[in-house]
Amino acid sequence: MSESNTNDFSAVNVGDTLKGKVVKLEEKQVLVDIGQKAEGIIPISELSNLHIEHPSDVVKEDEELTLKVKKVDDEDIILSKKAVEADAAWANLEEKYKNNATFETEVKEIVKGGLVVDVGLRGFIPASLVETYFVDDFSDYLNKTLQVKIVDLDKEQNRVILSHRAITEAEEEAKKQNLLQSIEAGQVLEGTVQRLTSFGAFVDIGGVDGLVHISQLAHEHVENAADVVAEGDVIKVEVLSVDRDNERISLSRKNTLPGPWSGIEDRISRGDTVEGTVRRLVNFGAFVEIEQGVEGLVHISQIANRHIGTPHEVLEEGQKVQVKVLDVNESEKRISLSIRELEQEQEEEQYKQYTKEDDQSSFQLSDIIGDKLNKYK
Template identity: 60%
Template sequence: MSEDLNQVEVTTFEVGDVVKGQITKVEEKQVYIDVEGSKLSGIIPISELSSLHVEKASDVVSVDDMLTVKVKKVEEDALILSKKEIDADQAWDDLQQKFETGEIIEAEVKDVVKGGLVVDIGVRGFIPASLVEKFYVDDFTEYKGKQLTFKVVELDRDKNRVILSHRAVVEEEIETKKQQLLNTLHEGQVLEGTVQRLTNFGVFVDIGGVDGLVHISQLSHNRVEQPAEVVEVGQEVNVKILAVDRDNERISLSIKETLPGPWSNISDKLKAGDILEGTVKRLVSFGAFVEVLPGVEGLVHISQISNSHIGTPHEVLKEDQSVKVKVLDVNEDEKRISLSIKELDENVKEEVESNYQALEENTGFQLGEVIGDKLNEFK
């Protein structure tokens, strides 16, 4: 009679039926399950537990777990069941939706294989090495067992092909952070950043998730030929925001404006009466601008250039010429320095006349007899 009852039970199931049951025993290569509404034994072979390779059934399930499974085969005294197929059916529907919406999924890395990583998301998901991170990874060993977030980038159910990307999630997070940061930036703000790249025209600085450009002219108060003269990759720098173009995601920065200017505390560096070596930078109709300190120019008015009458500064000076100058006045507030070349010539003349006067008194010779008309050169 028991055999007739079993026969009745068997005939109530067909291949493809979906049933529920509770695990009663877990062996190394198979699992026994008590199927609801049936007195037949339910068996799940280890190959039907997961879409991935499983060493022991206990790695996937435990006694008393409730499972939804699919009938793979109907035998006289048992039902051969598959957890893998149920997981796959649910996974494909779920993955299709996430693929269409761009939704992020999370899963544990089950294995590291040649060319990338493998995860179990109801079906086998593969992450190519190039889609793991934004940067190059030489060894993926540490990724095994790690929880990662992914986006589905390729889906082909017929070929059982699922390609995932962790890099896409990272890039999306960076872009979101970038937009948030752009909305908080404003002209005049001073921030700390890290030098990322050097180019011939300037330096790109990361200011917290977005790069801004420091043009070569904004690197220093002094003239810079190559950015490598003043900064290096990885260096921490303070920058001031000059402009923010949110539409084009461009940020103009300045290092120069965060540094003390060449005129800062100039009154402590220069005083009236100082004699300096300078370089003629510009000649104008009313005088010559002479650089006396890096980035600091003073004016030698045309009346202070020569003891002789001149029509234009060009008659006696040229650009890039080295000259000695005397400081007449320093105005730090207005960034103005008055200089003189003529006064140094007058000092030389007075010194020469004084020396020859002493010679006349000591020798009895007249000054004119000794130097003739040489003194006329100073008149």
Template identity: 60%
Template sequence: MSEEMNMMENRDFQIGDRVKGIVDKIEEKAVTVTINGAPFDGIIPISELSSLHIEKASDSVQVGDELDLVITKVEDENYVLSKRKVDAEQAWDALETKFQTGEIIEAEVKDVVKGGLVVDLGVRGFVPASLVEDYFVESFEDYKGKVMTFKIVEMEKENNRLILSHRAVVEKEKESQKVHVMETIHPGDQLKGKVQRIASFGAFVDIGGVDGLVHISQLSHEHVDKVSDVVTEGQEVSVKVLSVDRDSERISLSIKDTLPGPWDAIEEKAPKGSVHDGTVKRLVSYGAFVEVMPGVEGLVHISQIAHKHIATPNEVLKEGQEVQVKVIEVNKADKRLSLSIKELHEKEAEQDYTEYEAPEETSGFSIRDVIGDKLKGFKSE
């Protein structure tokens, strides 16, 4: 074919023309394609295959693939082509629409780089580390190859800049869940939840997109000094809804109310006549309250403290003292135990002076016999 004829053929394929090419040969850093009707083949440099960095051309295309391409250069009886530019041009139009409507995009994480993630949306999309999750992520290595959802938060076509956020998707989903939970839960509901964080005054529990507070007083039937003594972050717990304030979006929860109470089966745990070790918790004018098991206190009435009469309980007892008590009455309905200390001690013997009689006079001596000598010195007047 003459040079003149070649020039004529070339006029049909100019720089900037869009063409379709069939992958004929793949080398490490370039791909050869045949172009229907063209006088010679085209070459796609590896840098023009994808908007992302790739190590080998075979990572992007396979022999036989039909590609949309644009001619970027004509040299040495070869067309230099770009797939990247065609993909980007098509992508920007679609991405602009998605950006305006706030549409959620699903894409695979192609690479993990310093500062965030890279995805391929026809153009290179970047997800800054702060926009990956709504919590701190120490390492992103496990994210490579993961399919995730994103929203476009910033785009500048002229600067080839596309910023994506997965965090925005997560936050929107959580807000929707929160609205649903707030509308559907009611006091008395029992739910499963996860402890999100611990504070000095209680624990915040996630019950499906919204956090509720379990106050320290609602953690256990027993007294709790530290919240971390009872629950840990990440722990799965059962909770009961105490109250729901939809205006302030506050939910009060209880773990204690889902647990067996200390007074459950009290008749079996502390039957009438049983003896228990206990601790004096409070002294009042009419007796002493003694804890016989966690969360269960009973009253030792003042009349049941000692056999002898006492005016006040603190004549015999003091707070914190360990004592043994006997159950004399059980009232589960009113959560009352009547206890006795004195029934565990024998009554002290009382002196009965009627048992004793005056001694008989066996010596034969009279009073005069005893003091007679002293009377000799006195004379009657």
């Protein structure tokens, strides 16, 4: 081959770093003026560590580039832009990995199994390390900037594994510890029901879950937590206790709700007659539930219109009874009831009815007798 057809690239060696100016963008390569007789070539695969469709996605004409020599032969000098960037990126990443540093990166591709990000070279966030929760569709993450940490770095294998989940977990843990230190028994907070169990509901109160025991879900008896709340419900809860060492918080929904006694004096007044259910019999009387969660006492002296030895002689648990309200005290949660007074009133009413009927009968009899006497006259 004559000298006119042969390029002398003796001053250029594989591994060298040199400057070049972009002179032409072609579909699959870029031509660069590197001060030699022939222009250097950057294949599209050597332009970026990320997938690109066209060289114009990365460079433009007349742009000055720092390049690494990949191959030299009699015809061409093959150059790489991504190799220079990769060398700088590896040094930077190794420093970050050593210091367990947190940094930002942009999601460039959505691939099977996770996200490809730009960290100066191709980095990968596996799907399991993106969030603390399951993500079904990652399409919204494209071009999104994420805070990440490096979890695995291997230059020989060209492997950079990152985690956004680690950042989120660290933030959540810090938030959790701050909350554990700041909350106190008696505080009323808003929380979201996370999950239900046979013994209650776990509620997120801002970074940490507390337990609302089934006995603290409502004033009335609750058989199943799902009868009262559902996952996702936003509810108010009162902090009952905080165990910071074991990271346990006891909560009450019941204490934030109006109690069954609240406003009882507006609903029930002295002299009212109401129906109730006998719930408990004791030596001194019977407790009768007249509203859900509201029991009043019928003292033994108010059970019957005669002397009885024990309430069991007249009443039994579960029995429906009519009672008269003698007294209501909301602040002391006390209601006095009477069955005897109703019986007395009923007897008096019956007596009045009887005497009324008797008077009418007497009047009718005298009329009849009078008529008879008139006839005899």
